[in-house]
Amino acid sequence: MKRLEIDNIEVEVEPGTTLLEAARKINVNIPTLCYEEELSIFGGCRLCVVEVNGGELLKPACATEADDGMIVKTHSPRVREVRQTLFELIIASHDISCELNCLTCTRQSSCELRVVAEDIGISRMRLNPIYRGLEKDFSSHSIVREPNKCITCDRCIRKCEEIQGIGIFANSARGPETEVTTFQDKGMGNVECTNCGQCIISCPTGALHEVYHSEGVWDALYDENKHVVVQTAPAVRVAIAEPFGAEPGTVATGQLVSALKRLGFDGVFDTNFTAYLTIMEEGTEVVKRVTENDNLPVLTSCSPGWIKFIEHFYPDYLKNLSTAKSPQQMFGALAKTYYAEQAGVDPEDIVVVSIMPCTAKKFESRRPEMNGDVDFVLTTREAGMMIKSAGINICDLPEENYDNLMGVSSGAGDIFAASGGVMEAALRSAYYLITGEELEDIDIKPVRGLTGLKKAEVPINEDLTLKVGVAHGLSNARKMMELIKEGEEFHFVEFMACPGGCIGGGGQPIRADMTSEEALQKRLEGVYSIDSSKKMRRSHENPMIQKLYDEFLGKPGSHKAHKLLHTEYTARGLN
Amino acid sequence: MKKSNDIFLETVHNIQQTYGYIPEREINQLAEKFDQPRAKIYGAIKFYSMLYTEPTGKYIIRICDSLSCHLKDSHDLLLAVQDYLGLEDGETSSDQLFTLEIVECLGHCGEGPVMMVNDKMYTELTKGKALEILQDCK
Numbered sequence: 001m002k003r004l005e006i007d008n009i010e011v012e013v014e015p016g017t018t019l020l021e022a023a024r025k026i027n028v029n030i031p032t033l034c035y036e037e038e039l040s041i042f043g044g045c046r047l048c049v050v051e052v053n054g055g056e057l058l059k060p061a062c063a064t065e066a067d068d069g070m071i072v073k074t075h076s077p078r079v080r081e082v083r084q085t086l087f088e089l090i091i092a093s094h095d096i097s098c099e100l101n102c103l104t105c106t107r108q109s110s111c112e113l114r115v116v117a118e119d120i121g122i123s124r125m126r127l128n129p130i131y132r133g134l135e136k137d138f139s140s141h142s143i144v145r146e147p148n149k150c151i152t153c154d155r156c157i158r159k160c161e162e163i164q165g166i167g168i169f170a171n172s173a174r175g176p177e178t179e180v181t182t183f184q185d186k187g188m189g190n191v192e193c194t195n196c197g198q199c200i201i202s203c204p205t206g207a208l209h210e211v212y213h214s215e216g217v218w219d220a221l222y223d224e225n226k227h228v229v230v231q232t233a234p235a236v237r238v239a240i241a242e243p244f245g246a247e248p249g250t251v252a253t254g255q256l257v258s259a260l261k262r263l264g265f266d267g268v269f270d271t272n273f274t275a276y277l278t279i280m281e282e283g284t285e286v287v288k289r290v291t292e293n294d295n296l297p298v299l300t301s302c303s304p305g306w307i308k309f310i311e312h313f314y315p316d317y318l319k320n321l322s323t324a325k326s327p328q329q330m331f332g333a334l335a336k337t338y339y340a341e342q343a344g345v346d347p348e349d350i351v352v353v354s355i356m357p358c359t360a361k362k363f364e365s366r367r368p369e370m371n372g373d374v375d376f377v378l379t380t381r382e383a384g385m386m387i388k389s390a391g392i393n394i395c396d397l398p399e400e401n402y403d404n405l406m407g408v409s410s411g412a413g414d415i416f417a418a419s420g421g422v423m424e425a426a427l428r429s430a431y432y433l434i435t436g437e438e439l440e441d442i443d444i445k446p447v448r449g450l451t452g453l454k455k456a457e458v459p460i461n462e463d464l465t466l467k468v469g470v471a472h473g474l475s476n477a478r479k480m481m482e483l484i485k486e487g488e489e490f491h492f493v494e495f496m497a498c499p500g501g502c503i504g505g506g507g508q509p510i511r512a513d514m515t516s517e518e519a520l521q522k523r524l525e526g527v528y529s530i531d532s533s534k535k536m537r538r539s540h541e542n543p544m545i546q547k548l549y550d551e552f553l554g555k556p557g558s559h560k561a562h563k564l565l566h567t568e569y570t571a572r573g574l575n
Numbered sequence: 576m577k578k579s580n581d582i583f584l585e586t587v588h589n590i591q592q593t594y595g596y597i598p599e600r601e602i603n604q605l606a607e608k609f610d611q612p613r614a615k616i617y618g619a620i621k622f623y624s625m626l627y628t629e630p631t632g633k634y635i636i637r638i639c640d641s642l643s644c645h646l647k648d649s650h651d652l653l654l655a656v657q658d659y660l661g662l663e664d665g666e667t668s669s670d671q672l673f674t675l676e677i678v679e680c681l682g683h684c685g686e687g688p689v690m691m692v693n694d695k696m697y698t699e700l701t702k703g704k705a706l707e708i709l710q711d712c713k
Contacts, residue, residue, distance in 0.1 A: 161612060170618025181621075183614045184599055184628065191614070574603060574613065 004070035011066075019061035020048055023074055030074050031083070031119040033090065033112065033204050034153035035062045037515050039162055042154045046086050047116065050074045058082055083120050092127035093176070094205060095148035105149075105206040106381075109243070110510045112204035113151075134179065139187030141366045142195035142211055142359040145180075150207040152178050156199035163499060165475035166309070168193045180207075192312040192574055194474065196305035196497040197359030197379075197506015201516060210359045210507060213376040214386050220351040220375070221264045228351045229267035229339070230260055231331045234275065235357040235417035235502035236380050238526035242509040243384035244395045248519040249526030254399020259387045260355075261400060267343075270402045271354070274330040275416045275425075276542055278302060280549075281324040281565050282422075283429040284556035290466070290491050295319050297469070297490035300422050302326040304364035305497025305506075307569065309474050314481050315571035323566040325370075327416070328354050328361055332373030333564040338552045351375045355383045357417070357505030360497065369567055379507025404544075414530045419472035419501035420447035420454060421527070423494040427458055427468065430492075434460050448528070450500055450520065452476040455490075466491045473499040503527060583609060583619070587626060596627035624678065632667045632674035634712045636660070637691040641680040649688035653677060655702040656690070659709060672712065 001012050006023050013022045018041075023030050033045040041063050049058035051073040058079060061072075073079060094113065096102065105111065137145035152171065157180065161167035168191050172181045183191045200208045220228045241252040260268045286298045301307060301322045310317060325333065331354070336347040354361060354377045365374040378386065387394055415421035424447055432438060446456040447470045454470040469490045471480035477495050484490065498504045503523040504516065511519050553561045586608075590601050597620055606613035620626045638656060640649050662668060662675040683689045686698035690705055697708060 161615070167612025168614050170612075170614040170621070172618055172621035173624075174622055181614075181618075183602075183617050 006072045022066045031116045039158040106209035107206040137187045139189030141363040155202040159202040194305040194308040195360035195363045227345045230265045230353040231271045232355045233271045238523045249522035255397040258397040258400040274327040280556045300494045303496045304360035306495040311572040318569045359506040417502045417527045420470045469493040472496040635674045637678045639681045643684035644687035647687040
């Protein structure tokens with residue numbers, strides 16, 4: 001153990017602990033911008049400099065290991081002076097203008113620069129901001145980059161490379177000319193970006209944000225000739241209250257429905273219903289392919305970030321993907337066919353909006369093979385902004401129920417929000433489909449939780465034990481694909497692009513006040529609390545799904561189901 | 576196939592010597608060879624101002640405009656060269672003969688103003704001398 005003194009407080013830490021970690025242990029907050037717990041140390045912003053043993057040279061606390069006998073001052077006059085100056089320099093490189101662009105910034109209410117300014121107690125700003133005149137990157141359907149706001153903290157680069165295992169960003173040039181860019185300056189829409197949006201979550205400024213769809217939604221809502229329906233994804237309900245001051249994991253399903261009705265949507269539906277349908281279609285496919293030993297393992301297809309990943313990096317395995325569309329797209333397809341019929345509305349007049357924890361869903365909705373079934377995709381953040389700007393505080397609203405038909409959900413849909421959820425829901429139904437009996441022990445715990453790679457064996461009958469795998473976060477997805485390539489046997493593997501699954505999606509609220517790990521854990525608890533409180537926890541028990549098959553689709557895997565609910569993939573490689 | 580990173584620069588130099596720049600397909604291959612994301616390879620190349628990812632002219636003209644040269648009227652020299660070539664900083668002529676670059680210190684601060692033509696250094700230049708040198712570039 002190392003003993004040292006930080007701000008006159010004795011502290012004992014494990015060897016290898018940095019001064020930043022040691023200070024946090026005794027609740028001394030040293031401001032940082034380029035530091036992020038789960039990423040490697042960059043040491044670029046220098047805001048965390050501290051005085052060590054009264055030495056002339058200040059040391060970055062994030063990159064300095066604690067040692068015996070150190071006397072550390074984290075907020076001495078000299079440190080505070082240097083820190084203020086450093087912050088002034090950083091701000092001068094960030095695009096803050098007299099046009100009050102802070103007010104229109106995507107990070108208006110979650111700006112890390114403001115938090116740090118407060119932590120430092122900044123009292124002066126002597127430098128004029130330097131406007132670099134760099135072009136915005138609008139090449140992607142999902143994500144916009146505004147390089148003028150970038151402070152080159154490197155966090156997006158490290159997040160993409162270290163956590164997601166891809167690395168679409170790089171620093172180009174040196175010194176004040178340094179610019180974060182993509183391969184050959186092609187733009188995010190023209191490289192191997194999976195649109196997962198994890199870079200947005202890591203960005204301390206508004207240099208990265210989703211492609212906004214809210215204007216289109218407002219227009220549709222106020223167009224009397226349009227019939228506007230909205231679906232809300234499972235992971236949204238445990239996060240939508242956050243922009244209104246609630247803790248992550250606060251379950252606000254009924255309040256969300258209520259808010260959306262007030263906004264003027266003609267129908268408010270639960271994506272869980274089609275999540276459910278995905279399970280029926282995918283479950284049927286799994287059973288068929290396992291029985292016929294056809295291109296195993298079956299890989300799940302509901303995470304659009306994962307789909308783009310496999311299209312770029314493992315195109316040889318596209319035949320292993322389940323052909324089932326994601327719940328979002330199944331909803332779109334049904335809304336413009338079955339629902340239009342039932343409601344007596346011309347499909348041309350129906351506008352389908354999704355609220356998703358996800359930026360990749362925007363890209364998915366624009367895939368040509370999806371026929372424009374989903375017109376607009378809002379992230380949880382955008383939905384929060386729309387609700388706020390309609391003068392509504394979601395926390396004050398009474399609970400309302402989803403509209404019927406697509407509204408009755410089983411708990412099996414809710415757990416889609418978390419890593420392992422699709423797998424668990426599919427197993428509950430696959431068991432029934434194969435054995436004709438209900439799975440007694442309904443919680444399949446080995447596939448739950450935040451471990452990156454999970455494996456389980458589920459005995460179905462005497463002859464068959466299903467070997468399943470779960471991977472979340474694209475680095476883990478790559479590890480899992482390598483295992484499969486090396487010949488490890490699985491029947492069915494679930495993949496989610498984002499760490500933690502959809503609850504950690506790139507479209508979820510950004511917390512300036514806690515780490516993303518903490519927020520994830522709380523949202524996870526929210527999701528499983530919904531599931532265990534539901535009576536109907538198996539997809540195949542949902543009466544509405546039965547009705548839909550009886551009246552419209554025939555049976556799972558039927559010709560009509562295939563036409564509407566299944567899709568195909570594109571081998572992209574690295575071009 | 577993973578290669579040790581210490582031969583990276585040498586490899587990149589060889590490619591540039593072959594093609595005059597680092598073509599996209601070569602970056603893709605480097606990414607595979609060194610087991611790194613191609614954006615990272617691209618970033619490493621962009622770090623060095625004398626490595627190129629686009630084709631350049633046959634002659635790369637570099638004029639220093641750092642402090643010492645600036646005090647020796649490098650700006651005047653630059654205007655004359657720009658006028659002669661009809662090129663702005665970073666541009667390549669349509670006949671692919673010249674690329675012009677305004678650069679930071681070339682390490683001959685006592686002998687300014689200086690200009691480089693490909694690998695050759697010219698010091699204590701006047702406008703006239705510079706234009707003569709350029710006229711010989713064919």
